[in-house]
Amino acid sequence: MNRAPLPSSTPTQEDLDTLSLQLGRPVRDVVEIPARCICGSPLVAATAPRLSNGIPFPTTFYLTHPTLTAAVSRLEAAGVMAEMTQQLSEDQELAEQYQKAHEHYLQERERIRKKAGLEPVWEIEGITAGGMPTRVKCLHVLAGHALAAGPGTNPLGDQTLKLISPEWTPETCACETAWDHSADVPVADLSRHVRRLEERESS
Numbered sequence: 001m002n003r004a005p006l007p008s009s010t011p012t013q014e015d016l017d018t019l020s021l022q023l024g025r026p027v028r029d030v031v032e033i034p035a036r037c038i039c040g041s042p043l044v045a046a047t048a049p050r051l052s053n054g055i056p057f058p059t060t061f062y063l064t065h066p067t068l069t070a071a072v073s074r075l076e077a078a079g080v081m082a083e084m085t086q087q088l089s090e091d092q093e094l095a096e097q098y099q100k101a102h103e104h105y106l107q108e109r110e111r112i113r114k115k116a117g118l119e120p121v122w123e124i125e126g127i128t129a130g131g132m133p134t135r136v137k138c139l140h141v142l143a144g145h146a147l148a149a150g151p152g153t154n155p156l157g158d159q160t161l162k163l164i165s166p167e168w169t170p171e172t173c174a175c176e177t178a179w180d181h182s183a184d185v186p187v188a189d190l191s192r193h194v195r196r197l198e199e200r201e202s203s
């Protein structure tokens with residue numbers, strides 16, 4: 001049975017600026033903010049499956065909050081991905097849930113694609129991210145999906161969030177010191193380039 005689609009959350013300019021500050025680079029092609037901190041800051045960005053430069057982008061749910069990404073990186077460094085891949089080979093029920101998570105990811109990407117008004121992205125058809133559906137290659141992807149979809153959709157994403165809970169939980173706000181709120185918002189190279197062209201044309 002299909003799950004209900006996730007609630008939509010169209011990003012505001014303030015959201016996009018926050019994402020750029022969190023990541024330290026200009027963000028592009030963000031269609032939704034599927035998960036937020038209790039304070040309202042984005043935790044995850046949902047990106048169009050084809051970027052405006054034409055490149056296919058399979059990672060629909062991208063973890064953006066620096067506290068979260070750092071905690072997940074430490075788990076990866078500790079070898080948790082190999083342990084989880086092993087679990088998948090031993091636990092049939094987990095493997096089935098993980099397969100369903102893969103299907104949910106594809107469904108959600110389709111919804112995001114349509115919302116962005118894009119044609120089907122044939123290059124990544126049937127392909128998700130993070131190693132789904134049979135392996136675990138990126139815990140950031142799984143945690144991003146778990147936060148976007150809520151508990152019970154991606155079992156290994158849920159497990160990842162549980163493992164980082166000493167450092168971050170959905171109930172706590174770590175935004176104040178997680179990134180520089182007063183920094184200049186990184187600007188897209190493209191807009192600078194366009195501006196330069198316009199200046200040249202008008203001179």
Ligand SMILES: [Zn+2]
Pocket residue numbers: 037038039040041172173174175176
């Ligand atoms: Zn916060």
